[in-house]
Every structure is written in C-alpha cells, then in structure tokens.
Amino acid sequence: MTTAHAAVPHPAPAPDPAGPPPLLRVRDLTMAFPGRRRSAPVRAVDGVGFDLAEGETLGLVGESGCGKSTTGRMIVRLLEPTSGSVTYAGRDVTHLSQRALKPLRREIQMVFQDPHSSLNPRQSVARIIADPLLVQGSSAADARARAQELMELVGLIPEHADRFPHEFSGGQAQRIGIARALATGPRLVVADEPVSALDVSVQAQIVNLMERLQAELGLAYLFIAHDLSVVKRVCDRVAVMYLGRIVEIGAKDRVYEAPAHPYTRALLSAVPLPDPAAERSRERITLLGDPPSPAAPPPGCTFHPRCPKAQAVCRVEAPPLRSIAAGEPREVACHFPETDGPV
Ligand SMILES: Nc1ncnc2c1ncn2[C@@H]1O[C@H](COP(=O)(O)OP(=O)(O)O)[C@@H](O)[C@H]1O
Numbered sequence: 001m002t003t004a005h006a007a008v009p010h011p012a013p014a015p016d017p018a019g020p021p022p023l024l025r026v027r028d029l030t031m032a033f034p035g036r037r038r039s040a041p042v043r044a045v046d047g048v049g050f051d052l053a054e055g056e057t058l059g060l061v062g063e064s065g066c067g068k069s070t071t072g073r074m075i076v077r078l079l080e081p082t083s084g085s086v087t088y089a090g091r092d093v094t095h096l097s098q099r100a101l102k103p104l105r106r107e108i109q110m111v112f113q114d115p116h117s118s119l120n121p122r123q124s125v126a127r128i129i130a131d132p133l134l135v136q137g138s139s140a141a142d143a144r145a146r147a148q149e150l151m152e153l154v155g156l157i158p159e160h161a162d163r164f165p166h167e168f169s170g171g172q173a174q175r176i177g178i179a180r181a182l183a184t185g186p187r188l189v190v191a192d193e194p195v196s197a198l199d200v201s202v203q204a205q206i207v208n209l210m211e212r213l214q215a216e217l218g219l220a221y222l223f224i225a226h227d228l229s230v231v232k233r234v235c236d237r238v239a240v241m242y243l244g245r246i247v248e249i250g251a252k253d254r255v256y257e258a259p260a261h262p263y264t265r266a267l268l269s270a271v272p273l274p275d276p277a278a279e280r281s282r283e284r285i286t287l288l289g290d291p292p293s294p295a296a297p298p299p300g301c302t303f304h305p306r307c308p309k310a311q312a313v314c315r316v317e318a319p320p321l322r323s324i325a326a327g328e329p330r331e332v333a334c335h336f337p338e339t340d341g342p343v
C-alpha cells in the first residue's frame with residue numbers, strides 16, 4: 001500500500017449539531033482481513049463513513065468484491081471492525097462484547113442474499129422466525145404465536161408454520177428471512193442484496209413488501225445491491241463504493257440525474273433506459289478490466305487504471321471524499337468530478 005493511498009481521510013457528511021443523532025452513524029470504518037501467508041492485510045473496507053436517519057433507506061452499490069457485504073456485516077457486528085466506529089442511536093457499539101450486543105440485536109437485523117442458504121433446512125418456518133425471540137428470552141408459546149403473526153405480515157400463510165424451507169419458493173423463502181429479521185421489532189435492517197438471487201418478477205414483489213413494511217413499521221434500511229435499477233426504486237440516498245471506499249454519496253435523484261464520479265457514470269451508463277430513443281442516443285462508458293484486488297490497491301486514485309478521465313495527478317494523489325456544490329449534501333472522491341448532468 002502506498003502512502004498516498006493510506007493518508008487520505010474519508011470524512012462523512014457534517015452532522016447537524018442542532019438535531020438528534022442519526023439512527024446510524026458510521027465513521028472511517030475499516031476491515032483488514034489477514035493476508036494469505038505473509039502478505040499484507042486485505043483492506044476490504046477502507047474508511048467508509050455515512051449517516052442513516054430513522055425511517056430512511058440508503059442504497060449501497062458497487063461491483064462484486066468492493067466491500068458492501070463486509071460493511072453491512074460490521075454494522076450488524078457479525079464482524080468486528082479493524083478501526084473506525086459504528087454509532088447506533090447515539091451510542092458507540094463498535095466493540096461491544098457479545099453479551100452487551102444482545103439487546104442491540106433486537107434493534108438491528110440483517111436480511112441475506114440467498115434466502116435458502118440462510119435458513120436452517122432442518123427447522124420449521126415457525127422455529128426459524130421465532131429463533132431471535134427465543135434468544136431474547138420469549139417463551140416458546142409466545143414466540144410461536146408471534147411467528148405466525150409475522151408470517152401473515154410478510155404475506156405467508158400462517159397455517160404453513162410447520163413446513164420446512166425447501167417447501168417454499170425463493171421468493172417465499174426470502175419472506176421467511178424478512179419475517180425472521182422483523183421478529184424482534186428492529187429499527188434498522190441491513191439488507192444484503194435481498195433480491196439478487198430471485199427471479200425478476202419475484203424481485204418486484206419482495207421490493208414492494210419491503211417498502212410496505214418500511215412504511216408500516218418505520219424501518220430504516222441499508223439496502224445493499226449491485227443492481228442500480230433496484231436501488232433507484234427503493235432508496236432515498238445512495239452511496240457508491242469502489243475498492244473498499246465510498247466514491248460518491250448523495251440524494252438518489254441527484255446521483256442518478258447528474259452522477260459526478262466517473263465510476264458512478266460508468267455504472268449508470270450500463271443500466272437500460274425505458275425510452276428506446278434515449279437508450280439509442282446515450283453514451284455508454286465501458287470500463288476496462290476488472291476491479292483490482294483490495295490486497296494490492298493501485299496508488300493515487302484507486303480507480304485510475306480504469307478511469308476514462310484519469311490524468312497524471314490521479315496516479316499519485318488519492319482524492320478525498322468532498323462536497324462538489326455548495327448547499328448540496330453530496331460528496332464525491334474525484335479530482336475532476338463531472339458537473340455536466342446525465343450520462
Ligand atoms: N473473511 C474474509 N477473509 C478474507 N477476505 C475477505 C473475507 N470476506 C471478504 N473478503 C474480501 O473482501 C473483499 C470485499 O468482499 P465483500 O464485502 O464480500 O464484497 P461485496 O459484498 O461488495 O461483493 C473481497 O475482495 C473479498 O474477497
């Protein structure tokens with residue numbers, strides 16, 4: 001790793017000193033997995049910061065391997081961060097012990113990408129959904145009754161409570177995963193590619209369900225996805241990750257209408273447009289090669305080997321994440337952010 005790569009701080013949007021703390025505040029979050037044999041650690045997440053308000057949805061997008069899941073897993077504390085902080089409702093929860101985490105597990109839950117592999121095949125649906133309640137000390141009878149209520153809430157038939165996961169389709173299995181996540185009445189759900197493994201027609205149903213549940217229960221979502229059209233539909237704000245870092249973050253409409261980072265522009269240029277005429281006339285940005293390994297990030301701007309706009313400075317100086325327009329809560333990590341509007 002070069003000095004230029006390591007030295008750049010990654011500030012997050014300035015907190016509002018007058019307001020209450022956001023539901024979730026993430027600052028400079030880093031995960032360094034041990035490298036193989038004697039190689040350097042892999043900085044899978046390298047200084048990520050953002051806020052998430054109560055009831056809000058933040059989309060976290062980027063190519064496979066950029067650190068989205070690792071970020072989500074640190075927030076729900078399935079992984080302990082190497083450095084940085086996670087603050088939930090004003091309380092620093094970054095390094096809480098497993099015991100101290102127990103009450104927090106009621107509040108923050110996760111939905112996983114592959115519904116079937118995240119459900120225990122030997123447990124009945126009622127048992128799977130009731131599990132977080134049993135862990136929190138509910139009686140078996142209460143937990144089962146609540147599991148059946150939750151099945152109804154997510155559009156499953158409560159009479160199917162004694163069936164096993166393999167008896168359900170992918171979409172139904174994801175409904176079970178969502179019901180389990182909601183069992184303890186969380187305020188924050190980290191959804192890690194919750195529809196990526198599903199057929200397109202089923203994706204829309206699950207997205208609709210998640211939107212309805214959010215409206216009914218006031219949930220905040222960190223919605224992780226690599227599909228930018230799904231994120232466009234569900235999110236209030238979006239953060240784009242590349243090689244362990246956020247390269248652009250802002251209100252969804254602004255990021256989609258006027259993407260400022262060359263990487264965001266490339267990702268968006270690959271999303272099909274509904275209007276065929278617009279689709280024919282628009283520019284397509286093809287990225288060269290695959291993302292580099294986080295075990296050996298390029299110096300300077302880590303996107304420079306693939307960036308169509310790269311200049312000499314990009315090879316040596318890492319751009320900090322910073323505001324590009326006064327009055328707009330958007331930040332971009334690029335020496336030459338685009339201000340031209342749509343892709
Ligand atoms: N437990 C682990 N040990 C070592 N490397 C890991 C581990 N988990 C993930 N990684 C690496 O961290 C990087 C980010 O992975 P991940 O967070 O799963 O990305 P994404 O969810 O965006 O696809 C990848 O290079 C991946 O290979």
Ligand code: SF4
Pocket residue numbers: 261262263301302303304307308309310311314319333334335336337
């Ligand atoms: S800093 Fe340079 S290489 Fe990096 S995204 Fe901006 S223009 Fe491209």
Ligand SMILES: [Mg+2]
Pocket residue numbers: 065068069070192
């Ligand atoms: Mg992932």
